[in-house]
Amino acid sequence: MDVRTVLLDFRVESEILDNLCQTGSKINEQLKGALSSVGLGDNMQVHSSGEQFFICSFGHARSAMFSGHRPDLVTLTFQYDRKAKPSPTNENLPVLEEGSMEALKEELKKVFNPKKCKLFPEISRGAAVDRYIPTADRRLVEYDFDAATFEADSEYQNVKIMHSPQYGNMLILDDDPNLAESDLAYTQAITGNGRESYTGKEVLILGGGDGGILHEVLKENPKSIIMVEIDKVVIDAAVKHLRGICYDSMDSLTGDNYEVKVADCIPIMQQYIADGKMFDYIINDLTAIPITTEPRGSQWDFLHLILDLSMQLLKPTGKYFTQGNGFNNKSALAMYEEQLGKLKYKVSFSKENICVPSYLEMWVFYEIWKEADT
Amino acid sequence: MDVRTVLLDFRVESEILDNLCQTGSKINEQLKGALSSVGLGDNMQVHSSGEQFFICSFGHARSAMFSGHRPDLVTLTFQYDRKAKPSPTNENLPVLEEGSMEALKEELKKVFNPKKCKLFPEISRGAAVDRYIPTADRRLVEYDFDAATFEADSEYQNVKIMHSPQYGNMLILDDDPNLAESDLAYTQAITGNGRESYTGKEVLILGGGDGGILHEVLKENPKSIIMVEIDKVVIDAAVKHLRGICYDSMDSLTGDNYEVKVADCIPIMQQYIADGKMFDYIINDLTAIPITTEPRGSQWDFLHLILDLSMQLLKPTGKYFTQGNGFNNKSALAMYEEQLGKLKYKVSFSKENICVPSYLEMWVFYEIWKEADT
Known part of the structure; x- marks a missing residue:
């Protein structure tokens, strides 16, 4: 049919x-x-x-x-x-x-x-391969998917990998495009677009189950990377089907200078705070800014909690990177920026618009740092 | 309505x-x-x-x-x-x-x-602003156009400029997306993606009425640029509405080291051949490779003629750059590559896949040069 x-x-x-x-x-x-x-x-x-x-x-x-x-x-x-x-x-x-x-x-x-x-x-x-995923600003776009590479319902989400001739394999979580093998631009943007040196630095990656950030940052020989991804199904699928993103970075979950923890990041972050551990870089690859009419609800609570814990874990000279949302979701982005003014720590931020090939829309990324006087 | x-x-x-x-x-x-x-x-x-x-x-x-x-x-x-x-x-x-x-x-x-x-x-x-332009591989995509900035039927084509919040103003010729103010990636690709130095070089641009190539190449202080664009309506619309592409490069059609000729390029190229004039770079920004089932018909004849004239005008060390077509139009690209083997001059080529933000599909660009033994 x-x-x-x-x-x-x-x-x-x-x-x-x-x-x-x-x-x-x-x-x-x-x-x-x-x-x-x-x-x-x-x-x-x-x-x-x-x-x-x-x-x-x-x-x-x-x-x-x-x-x-x-x-x-x-x-x-x-x-x-x-x-x-x-x-x-x-x-x-x-x-x-x-x-x-x-x-x-x-x-x-x-x-x-x-x-x-x-x-x-x-x-x-009703075709076997559904080619339509709306953009974040709810436009109708048709992908060129020619095969459903992988699908499973994990404990946390629906995990799908679709094959696109032009973008390679593409990770889709709960019907939301995450990352394709064409999308190095995303990973570069969320690690500071070449402006940072990770050599000798301590890095915390929140989420990032596709392995792209881990692979890129490992190239620079950091002192240590802790990556905390809750969903082992995503990691296993990436290792098998998204090698153009993760390469061999997750073939082993630990190495000399990195460790991938399959866990909820919140208790881990709370423990690090209790232990007094701090990081040079925190890269939040968990989820996009929620699209809601008010900055309330469990997604915003989660976002707030992650931001607050992260700022506590960030060295005074440290930087926090995260994705925002689609360029056209201006009210969601504005709400996020308003929230940044309400954290326990006083922070500043910059943002940039990036074309991530498989997204079919421009995407906004944030760089956030603590002000010296807090 | x-x-x-x-x-x-x-x-x-x-x-x-x-x-x-x-x-x-x-x-x-x-x-x-x-x-x-x-x-x-x-x-x-x-x-x-x-x-x-x-x-x-x-x-x-x-x-x-x-x-x-x-x-x-x-x-x-x-x-x-x-x-x-x-x-x-x-x-x-x-x-x-x-x-x-x-x-x-x-x-x-x-x-x-x-x-x-x-x-x-x-x-x-039936809305006042039509937001749907299919990709070159005939997928349905919806743009975020919020205004029709300009429209006119020139002697040669329908010329439209639509405004996109995320891509800026976008030039559309005969319902075919040409270039938006977000699309520096296109101009970089069709000028060799930073691998070339145009300083002191003689350059011929075929088409290019949006002014993007002219603006980029002028930055490198070439010896001379001749640009031949047939459609003054495109140039005038670009000067007014696409300043994020052409900047001030076409505010005057002549300068110390460049000239924009509003003319059909074929007789001009034939005259240059008769005069023995040659170029270091020829950049063909006229049109994409036709999508047809056979490499025949007037579009292919035109493409062949331009290629033949260009190879005659190219210095032995020169390079010819052009766009191909969408990544998924593989048969059109294969037909083009087959045609490259049938020119009077023996040529070699390389190609690369580029994400041009407003295209919503990957695009193939060619670099072509003459073999030494011809």
Whole structure:
């Protein structure tokens, strides 16, 4: 099954719309002719009045619906199953393939004589590989996924890895794009875009189960890295399917100068505070800033707690890096910045907009540091 | 007018589908209830047989269509005009706003009891600002355009500049994304990504009306740049609306070491060949590789002619840069590479995949040079 929804729009003269609003007009007969090219038109349901019209036709697992919108728009929504086999009762059904919708468009142009028309790329519904993940600002984008590499429900989240020809394997947590093998730009941004030297430094990574940050920072020979990732399913999936992100950095969970702890980071951070341990760099790769109308709720509480614990663990000269959210989620970013002014420690911050290839939107990253007088 | 098409999919148990295929089942009554929340359900048209079903409901410039697809998919396509005002005859019509579709989804979940469901972001049809331009590999993507900055039909093409909050102003020629103010990555790639020094060099730019290449190369103090752009409308629009690309580079069309010729490049290149003039760098920013099934037709003839003329104008140590096409248009890229083997001069090439922010897909760029023995 691969159900395709085809959107086709016509900007028409007003008399065409008037005509369609009258049941039994000649145009309906012409529509029947055009629809026959896609196996429809025998059953036409017409619902019209002086002000509006809807025409639909069903059959053979296909449907077409026209509707008129003042002042000048006629929309067609056509649907068919691309994988449906002709049955004995409909063996004469036209086969729909590449180009059929362009042909339908041309037929309908003869009927509507439009000023402009627009055929959208077909939308696939119910296919084995779902190619649609909205951006963080809720735009509809279609990925080029050609395979579902991995899927599991862990104790914490749904973990999916999809394969994209252009982006490589891509980690998706709870239907939220996390990182693809094309996305070194993300890892560079969340480690300071080359402005920092990690050599000899003590680093704490919160989350980061894809291993990208660990791999990049290890290259610089830091004194130590502690990475705390709660979800072993993510780590195992990354080691197997995201080697273009983690490379061999998580093949062993401990080494001379690093340790990956599979655990909740909060009690660990609290213990470090009790022990008086501090870090040069804390990199928060846990989650994006929540998109909510108010800076309240459990996600914001969590964010606040992490920030407060982190500032306690940060050396006076230390830096804290984190992702923000999509560039267009301005109110979420503004709420976050407002919250930064309400921490126990006085902090300053800078931010930058980064193009992460697989995100299909610009992403904001923060660098935060404690003011000297706190 | 801002007509929204809402796609909502349910993966259901087979008995639900069976039930829906029987006219007059209880489920239809339940559907009526759910649809009443969006002002529909009074008129239900049911078309069903043992194997398939379609249910639709129309009214008040809104429509809903359910269809069933074996083995387990029920789709709803709902359409409404977001800007339509309630009329005296439908003043009790529910107003649809942010969250209404989530509420409809929840109502319908009670009816279908689905294993999974998916609500797509709303698709806008017929709005003043069209936000949908397919990628070169024909995927549906929605831009965040919030204004149409400029539009004109020049002698050669439709020239549009749309404003994107995240990408800045974006040049669109004949509905094809060309370059946005965010896209320095494109200009860097088509000038060799920092591997070349243009200082003291003679450079020919073919096309390039947005001024990005001219601006970047001028920074390096070349001996001379000749840029040949056919369309003055593009240049004028860029000078006014794309200053984040061209900056002041085209405020004057001539300077100490550069000249912008508003002309067809072919006779100019032919004259340079006749005069024995040669260049260190030729940058072809005219057009992407055509997407066709055969390397024939006027676009390919043009591409061939430009390549042949360029190789004649290139110094033996010179380099030719050009864009290719989207990473996923592999057959077009392969055809181009095949054509490179059929030129009068023997050439070698390298290519790289670049993320150009506003393209929403990876893009391939070529570097081509003449072999020493030709």
